[in-house]
Amino acid sequence: MSRLAAGVVLVTAHEAALDPDGPRGEDVGMTATSFMSVSLDPPLVLVSLREGSRMDDLLAEQPLWAVSVLSDHQRTVAARFAMKNRVSDRLLFDSVPHTRGSTSDAPLIDGALATLECRTEQRVAAGDHTLVIGRVLSATSPTSAGTDTGPLTHFRGRYRQLSP
Structure with a gap:
């Protein structure tokens, strides 16, 4: 499957908690x-999460999440959030x-080509x-992302830029 080029997104959510203060x-x-x-009607998107990952566990409890479609200028952001075995997301x-x-x-990444806010509609175990599957509650395509950038893609284990 490394021979299939794919767009790169950042999936985010806010884990609410209570402390004495x-x-x-x-x-x-x-x-x-x-x-x-x-689906376009209703607007639905799908993300695949490794079973038992922190995001999988969080979205089993928290139905609201977001997606930022990364631009080719955001390789460092993609690499930063792809790190395995991190203790905390707070510093990231x-x-x-x-x-x-x-x-x-949820955090929406500045400079992303598009952002979506979603609510989980369905979870399906798959291996x-x-x-x-999330219903898109809002979607934006920020003008600050500019028109001189393309999407960040992943192909054969590396981040790639599409040729103009």
């Missing part, structure tokens, strides 16, 4: 290449410019992965 939580994010549009977001989604409260 009031509500707080942690933002969670992961790079994904198994992401696709499922510190140096990545983002805004908070108005519906999902060692979970397919999460």
Whole structure:
């Protein structure tokens, strides 16, 4: 499957928690290449998550999440969130410019080609992965992403830029 080029997205969610001083939580994010549009009416998308991953566990409890479609200028962001065995996501977001989604409260990455806020509609077990189907609650294509950039793609184990 490494011979199939895929777009690169960042899937994010906000893990709400309570502490004695009031509500707080942690933002969670992961790079994904198994992401696709499922339906236009209603607007549905699908992301494949490794079973038992932090994001899989979080989305089993938290129905709201977001997707940022990364541009070819965001390779470092994709690599940063693809790291395995990290202890905390909190520090990962510190140096990545983002805004908070108005519906999902999840981080939306600045400079992304498009952002989507979603609510889980269905989860399907598929081998060692979970397919999460989400209803798109809002979608934007920020003008700040510019027109001189293309999508970040992944092919044969490396991030690639599409030729103009």
